[in-house]
Amino acid sequence: xxxxxxxxxxxxxxxxxxxxxxxxxxxxxxxxxxxxxxxxxxxxxxxxxxxxxxxxxxxxxxxxxxxxxxxxxxxxxxxxxxxxxxxxxxxxxxxxxxxxxxxxxxxxxxxxxxxxxxxxxxxxxxxxxxxx
Amino acid sequence: xxxxxxxxxxxxxxxxxxxxxxxxxxxxxxxxxxxxxxxxxxxxxxxxxxxxxxxxxxxxxxxxxxxxxxxxxxxxxxxxxxxxxxxxxxxxxxxxxxxxxxxxxxxxxxxxxxxxxxxxxxxxxxxxxxxx
Amino acid sequence: xxxxxxxxxxxxxxxxxxxxxxxxxxxxxxxxxxxxxxxxxxxxxxxxxxxxxxxxxxxxxxxxxxxxxxxxxxxxxxxxxxxxxxxxxxxxxxxxxxxxxxxxxxxxxxxxxxxxxxxxxxxxxxxxxxxx
Numbered sequence: 001x002x003x004x005x006x007x008x009x010x011x012x013x014x015x016x017x018x019x020x021x022x023x024x025x026x027x028x029x030x031x032x033x034x035x036x037x038x039x040x041x042x043x044x045x046x047x048x049x050x051x052x053x054x055x056x057x058x059x060x061x062x063x064x065x066x067x068x069x070x071x072x073x074x075x076x077x078x079x080x081x082x083x084x085x086x087x088x089x090x091x092x093x094x095x096x097x098x099x100x101x102x103x104x105x106x107x108x109x110x111x112x113x114x115x116x117x118x119x120x121x122x123x124x125x126x127x128x129x130x131x132x
Numbered sequence: 133x134x135x136x137x138x139x140x141x142x143x144x145x146x147x148x149x150x151x152x153x154x155x156x157x158x159x160x161x162x163x164x165x166x167x168x169x170x171x172x173x174x175x176x177x178x179x180x181x182x183x184x185x186x187x188x189x190x191x192x193x194x195x196x197x198x199x200x201x202x203x204x205x206x207x208x209x210x211x212x213x214x215x216x217x218x219x220x221x222x223x224x225x226x227x228x229x230x231x232x233x234x235x236x237x238x239x240x241x242x243x244x245x246x247x248x249x250x251x252x253x254x255x256x257x258x259x260x261x262x263x264x
Numbered sequence: 265x266x267x268x269x270x271x272x273x274x275x276x277x278x279x280x281x282x283x284x285x286x287x288x289x290x291x292x293x294x295x296x297x298x299x300x301x302x303x304x305x306x307x308x309x310x311x312x313x314x315x316x317x318x319x320x321x322x323x324x325x326x327x328x329x330x331x332x333x334x335x336x337x338x339x340x341x342x343x344x345x346x347x348x349x350x351x352x353x354x355x356x357x358x359x360x361x362x363x364x365x366x367x368x369x370x371x372x373x374x375x376x377x378x379x380x381x382x383x384x385x386x387x388x389x390x391x392x393x394x395x396x
Contacts, residue, residue, distance in 0.1 A: 172360060174368060174369070176314070176373050207320075207324045208324055209318055209321035216321055217328045219315060221354070223358075
C-alpha cells in the first residue's frame, strides 16, 4: 500500500521548520501499520534532516555548514551556490521506519526542513508512506 | 510491486554524470503509478546527489568537499581516502517519490552520480521502484 | 511485504560498528527476494554509513568530520553539539536495494554504524525490508 501527501511551508531564508507532527498525522491517516516513510524536499536549495529541534544546535549546525560553504565566499555559480552545496551535504530526503502505525523516531529525533536559499520560499515536502 | 534495473556508466575520475533521463525511463517501464524510487550507487568512492546540473556549481561543490577531504592531504588510508570520505559526506543513495507514474523532482533537481575515485571507473547504479 | 527487526549495539563513544552480517541475516529471514532495505539509527548523535570498513579510513573520516565539527570548539548547544552535527552530515538512514534475496552492496561497501556521542551508548538500529 502507498499513501502520500504534500506539506507546504512558507519559510524564511536560512530558517528551519519542524514538521514531525504533520508527518505523524499523515502516517496516521495512511492507516499503514508496518513499513517506511520517505520525506522528500522538492527544492535544490533545501534539505531534510532528522535531529534535535533546539535553536542553539541548529545555529551551531549552520556555523558548521558555513565552514564548507560560507555565505561570504566567491563561487563560480551565481549568488546561491552555498545554498545548493549545503543542501547536497545534508541531503534532500530521509526514510524512517514505521511500526504499529507510528514513526520509529528516537527521543531527540525530529524531522526538520531547512531552507538554505538566499530568499524566502514556499517549500513543498512530499511524504510517502509505503507498507501494509 | 517492485521493478529494478541497473545503469552502467563509464566515468572519468572526479566527474559527474546526470542520469535523470535514464531513471525517468526506468520509472516509466515499471508501470508503477505511486511509490518511491531508490537510486543506489554500488561503489564506496562514488555518490548520488539530487541537485542542479550546472558545471560551475558542481565545481563549487568539489571545492567545498575539498575543505573536508582535500586531494593533497596525507591520510592514514592508502591513496584514495579522500574519495571514500567525499562519498560518506554526500551519500550513496537517494529516494525520490513517484506520483502518477512520474518522479516528483523540483524544477532544478537532477539525479547526479559522482565518481570521486582517483581513477576512471565503470559505475553501477541500481534503480529500484517500489509501489503500486 | 514488510519485515523488520531491531539490532541493539553497545557502543563506545566515537566508535564504529560493522553490522553488514546482521543486516544480511535479517534480509535472509525476511524471505523477500526483490525490494529495498532501510537501515535507520534511532539516535540524534549516531549515524549509518555505507563504506569500506578499514580502521585507518574510519580514523581519516573522523578527522574530516572534525573539520566541520571539532570536539574542541565552543558551541552554543550543550556539551555534545559536535555529535549532533556529525550525525547530520553523515545521515541517520541508508537504503540498499535487494535482488534475489541479497543486499546489492559493492565489493568494498559495508554497513557501518557510528556513535558520535560523548558517552558510550546502546544504539538501536531498525532494519526494515520492503518488497516481494
